[in-house]
Amino acid sequence: MAGVDVNTLGKCKRFQPAWSPPVGTEGSKLKFYNSLTRQKEVFVPQNGNRVLWYSCGPTVYDASHMGHARSYISFDILRRVLQDYFNYDVFYVMNITDIDDKIIKRARQSHLLEKYSSELPALDQLLADIAVAKQRLLVEAADPLGDWLDTRANAESVDNEIFMKLPRFWEEEFHKDMEALNVLPADCLTRVSEYMPEIIDYVQKIIDNGYAYESNGSVYFCTDKFDKSEKHTYAKLVPEAYGDSNELLTGEGDLCISKDRLSEKKSLNDFALWKTSKHREPAWDSPWGKGRPGWHIECSVMASSILGDSLDVHTGGFDLKFPHHDNELAQSEAYYENDHWVRYFLHAGHLTISGCKMSKSLKNFVTIKEALQKNTARQLRLAFLLHSWRDTLDYGPNTMEVAMQYEKFVNEFFLTVKDILRLVPSHGIAAFEKWNQEECQLAKSFDEKRAAVHSALCDSVDTRGVLDSIRDLVGICNVYIRGKRDSRTPPNRALIQSIAAFVTRIMKIFGAIEGKQPIGFPQSGECANNLEETVMPYLTAFADFREGVRKVAREQKVTAILDACDSVRDDVLPNLGVRLEDLEGQPTALKLVDRKTLLHEREVKKQEEEKKRLEKEQRKQEQLEAQAMRDAQRKTPPSELFRSETNKYLKFDEKGMPTHDIEGKELQKSTIKKLLKLYQAQEKKYNAYLQSIPSSNGDS
Numbered sequence: 113m114a115g116v117d118v119n120t121l122g123k124c125k126r127f128q129p130a131w132s133p134p135v136g137t138e139g140s141k142l143k144f145y146n147s148l149t150r151q152k153e154v155f156v157p158q159n160g161n162r163v164l165w166y167s168c169g170p171t172v173y174d175a176s177h178m179g180h181a182r183s184y185i186s187f188d189i190l191r192r193v194l195q196d197y198f199n200y201d202v203f204y205v206m207n208i209t210d211i212d213d214k215i216i217k218r219a220r221q222s223h224l225l226e227k228y229s230s231e232l233p234a235l236d237q238l239l240a241d242i243a244v245a246k247q248r249l250l251v252e253a254a255d256p257l258g259d260w261l262d263t264r265a266n267a268e269s270v271d272n273e274i275f276m277k278l279p280r281f282w283e284e285e286f287h288k289d290m291e292a293l294n295v296l297p298a299d300c301l302t303r304v305s306e307y308m309p310e311i312i313d314y315v316q317k318i319i320d321n322g323y324a325y326e327s328n329g330s331v332y333f334c335t336d337k338f339d340k341s342e343k344h345t346y347a348k349l350v351p352e353a354y355g356d357s358n359e360l361l362t363g364e365g366d367l368c369i370s371k372d373r374l375s376e377k378k379s380l381n382d383f384a385l386w387k388t389s390k391h392r393e394p395a396w397d398s399p400w401g402k403g404r405p406g407w408h409i410e411c412s413v414m415a416s417s418i419l420g421d422s423l424d425v426h427t428g429g430f431d432l433k434f435p436h437h438d439n440e441l442a443q444s445e446a447y448y449e450n451d452h453w454v455r456y457f458l459h460a461g462h463l464t465i466s467g468c469k470m471s472k473s474l475k476n477f478v479t480i481k482e483a484l485q486k487n488t489a490r491q492l493r494l495a496f497l498l499h500s501w502r503d504t505l506d507y508g509p510n511t512m513e514v515a516m517q518y519e520k521f522v523n524e525f526f527l528t529v530k531d532i533l534r535l536v537p538s539h540g541i542a543a544f545e546k547w548n549q550e551e552c553q554l555a556k557s558f559d560e561k562r563a564a565v566h567s568a569l570c571d572s573v574d575t576r577g578v579l580d581s582i583r584d585l586v587g588i589c590n591v592y593i594r595g596k597r598d599s600r601t602p603p604n605r606a607l608i609q610s611i612a613a614f615v616t617r618i619m620k621i622f623g624a625i626e627g628k629q630p631i632g633f634p635q636s637g638e639c640a641n642n643l644e645e646t647v648m649p650y651l652t653a654f655a656d657f658r659e660g661v662r663k664v665a666r667e668q669k670v671t672a673i674l675d676a677c678d679s680v681r682d683d684v685l686p687n688l689g690v691r692l693e694d695l696e697g698q699p700t701a702l703k704l705v706d707r708k709t710l711l712h713e714r715e716v717k718k719q720e721e722e723k724k725r726l727e728k729e730q731r732k733q734e735q736l737e738a739q740a741m742r743d744a745q746r747k748t749p750p751s752e753l754f755r756s757e758t759n760k761y762l763k764f765d766e767k768g769m770p771t772h773d774i775e776g777k778e779l780q781k782s783t784i785k786k787l788l789k790l791y792q793a794q795e796k797k798y799n800a801y802l803q804s805i806p807s808s809n810g811d812s
Contacts, residue, residue: 140570142198144425145502147349147433147457152572157424158455163194163202166415167298168428168436171209172282173218175479176289178507179429179470182463185493186501187427188295189622190458193573196621205418206298207411208286210279210305211404216393219278275394276305289480293489294623302414304405308396311405314413314447315385315398323446327376329388329401335381338442343451346442350434355381360435364407383439385409408439412453416444426454430462430502460501466508478507490624490633491515497575497622518579519633522615525586526632527691527703528593529612533631534648535699536605543605551604554592558611561585565618575622582615600697635689635704644704655692655700662694686710746801750794754787767791 143152157163167187170180194200209215283303290297304311315331318324323338324331339346339354347354357380364373364384374380384406389395395402405413415423428437437457444453462469465476483492495515499505537543547555561581568577589611596603612631619625619633627634635643658677665673681692691710693701751768754761761770761779770787772778779787 140567142570143572144456144458145572147459148454153456155456157200158422161199161201163200163424164419164422165191165202165204165425165427166411166419166423167204167206167426168411168432169206169208169298169301170283170286171212171214172279172286173212173215174282175481176282176286177470177480178465178478178483179463180286180289181293181480181483181492182496182505182507183427183429183460184290184295185293185496185623186460187458188293189493189497189575190427190501190573191296192621192623193569197569203300203419204296204298205300205302205415207302207304207414208279208283209407209410210276210283210303211394211410212304212407215279216275219275220392222278223274279305292484293480293492294626296623300418302418304410304414307410307414307417308405310417311409311413312386312396312398314416315405315409318385318443318446321446321449323443324385325378326400327378329403330373330376330384331386331400332377332382333385333439333443333446334378335383335442336379338446343449344442344445345451347434347438348441349438349457353434353438356434357381362435383408383435385443408436409443411436411440412444412447416447416453421448421450422452423454425456425458427458427460430459433459458502461499462504464504464506467506483507487512487516491519493622493624494518494579497579497624500576501573518583521583522586522619523633523705525590525615526612527705528590528701529608530632530644531701531703532593532603532608533605534652534702536602538605545602545604547604547607550592550595551607554588554604554607554611557588558585558607558614561588562614578618578622582618585611586615597695597698635706647704648702651690651702655702659700682714686714745794746797748794749798750791753791753794 142155144155145151146153170176191202191204195202287297315324318333319326319331324333335346335354338344345351353359360381360383386398386400386403386409387406388401388403394404396404415426426437426440441453445451464470465474465478468474468476470476470478487495491512492515495507495511496505498515498518505511561584564581565578568574568581571577589608593603593608609631616625616629616631625633629644658680662674662677665671665677681694685692687707687710689704689707689710691701691703691705693703695701749768753768754770755764755768757770758774760774761772762774762776763770763772765771769784769791770779771784
């Protein structure tokens with residue numbers, strides 16, 4: 113007998129039955145779209161929870177633009193999700209390219225422009241305006257003037273230091289832009305100029321391994337020998353680009369594509385690891401003579417120096433796949449003699465401006481600072497979150513309008529929840545109400561949307577899918593809140609608070625919310641995180657007092673007091689960043705909102721009211737004009753009804769009825785019949801008008 117044991121004394125002893133564990137379901141696993149396989153792969157770090165991540169940084173020779181924002185905000189979102197949602201221990205390394213052909217050329221030009229400008233002859237007060245114009249000309253014509261000065265100064269020698277000034281300035285500006293965008297700083301930042309000894313040693317080992325050769329003071333990577341090796345493959349990311357000489361040349365730099373340089377190579381497919389420096393270029397001593405590093409070698413050396421022989425994640429822009437990233441892979445795997453220097457290669461999609469490639473020549477070049485003058489960092493981030501990180505993103509008014517509307521939608525939800533939390537008890541028996549069918553259904557929807565969010569994040573961090581699920585969840589919650597208001601019953605505080613806290617958490621993980629506040633977007637200009645805690649008791653007391661005044665004013669019909677209460681709500685409080693909403697039969701809603709937002713809302717409301725007023729006046733005017741036309745028609749004798757239509761009729765009878773058309777033909781009987789009906793109708797109107805005249809005269 114189950115559960116029973118008969119002992120020697122004849123007594124029954126009961127014991128616990130066997131327990132069966134639940135079967136359960138296997139949870140979703142994080143997958144990334146891996147450029148190395150062109151499909152989504154399960155993410156498996158090589159060392160437990162530790163993730164070694166290298167990201168290609170900027171070449172700092174000019175202002176950071178929205179193309180940079182596309183990459184670095186996208187990677188920041190991916191990094192935050194791995195760290196804060198999946199709880200990986202991410203070590204994030206990024207480089208700064210401060211030695212490059214573009215930098216060399218721009219640095220020389222900037223140096224010569226400064227020198228040229230400082231040597232301008234002094235102008236007296238009479239030529240002050242001309243002096244201002246000259247200085248402005250130097251700024252506006254910097255690029256062509258710099259090219260001319262650079263050509264003219266070919267004989268001059270330059271010091272390495274002039275090539276450091278320009279990148280230092282633009283690197284500083286880059287960091288300011290990233291901070292303004294709320295992009296997390298790298299755990300480790302590397303600069304090419306600081307890794308010259310490591311670069312030289314790295315190149316030498318590649319030579320020793322047989323995959324590179326020296327030629328005329330430069331060192332080139334032999335792609336053919338590498339690709340023919342059994343354990344190596346060249347162009348892993350874009351194999352179809354192998355042999356594309358045009359693409360390969362773009363990776364060599366503007367200063368290194370002359371005929372003499374190209375003739376140094378054994379094959380056009382080979383690329384430079386070390387370049388012999390020409391006149392007026394920065395130079396460092398090496399076993400092959402004075403020179404400077406090639407573009408691709410820098411990332412391999414700096415990433416390897418910090419992260420070792422195999423990275424978990426490497427990120428960069430889509431346009432860097434070939435030749436830059438393919439060359440990185442080749443030279444690194446040639447150095448380590450392995451085939452797995454990078455396990456997961458993630459590439460951010462392109463950014464276009466209103467459908468076009470961003471370019472100074474197209475006059476659609478947008479710097480990050482310019483973008484932040486039009487929209488907040490959160491709005492820019494939301495625009496990126498509403499698109500897949502690996503797809504092309506079109507930056508323009510339409511894209512930003514969608515992001516702004518999404519922000520407003522979520523923010524209104526946060527404000528509504530905060531107002532509910534202010535009014536519904538948070539402690540004791542009153543804080544816990546029975547869950548009815550509405551609460552059970554809302555909780556079920558909450559569970560479903562949380563699962564959908566998790567599934568989307570596992571699906572190569574599909575932020576667009578996450579935001580869609582959050583939009584659905586907020587919409588469902590809003591319906592629940594409206595239903596409670598209509599039934600004059602309080603919403604379930606704990607459930608609403610949990611949903612709002614979840615949405616806030618996801619927004620924090622995405623970097624769209626800073627600060628420690630448990631719910632909602634922070635108010636701009638907050639002096640402390642507990643601003644709402646501090647001011648809400650006072651605002652609540654004021655709102656209750658105002659409601660009492662309004663009640664008395666309505667009872668005694670004192671419209672001046674009601675108008676004053678409305679003025680406080682509509683004109684005074686918005687300037688203080690407070691939105692007060694009068695709800696019929698319920699406590700007044702109080703919400704802390706950004707002052708600029710409230711003033712904008714007030715202006716839009718005034719414009720809408722003015723539009724409605726003008727439309728009403730126009731309708732009234734149209735009605736008056738229509739009435740005037742009807743009155744004028746009533747005063748027209750039926751004999752004159754058709755006589756004015758000389759473009760239709762030629763002859764009329766004694767009553768004024770048309771008999772012939774404009775061509776002199778007699779009208780058909782059917783036409784005369786229709787005209788007779790109009791004639792008779794006008795006759796009735798006219799007779800009624802004549803009868804009204806004596807009545808009007810009698811009244812006066």
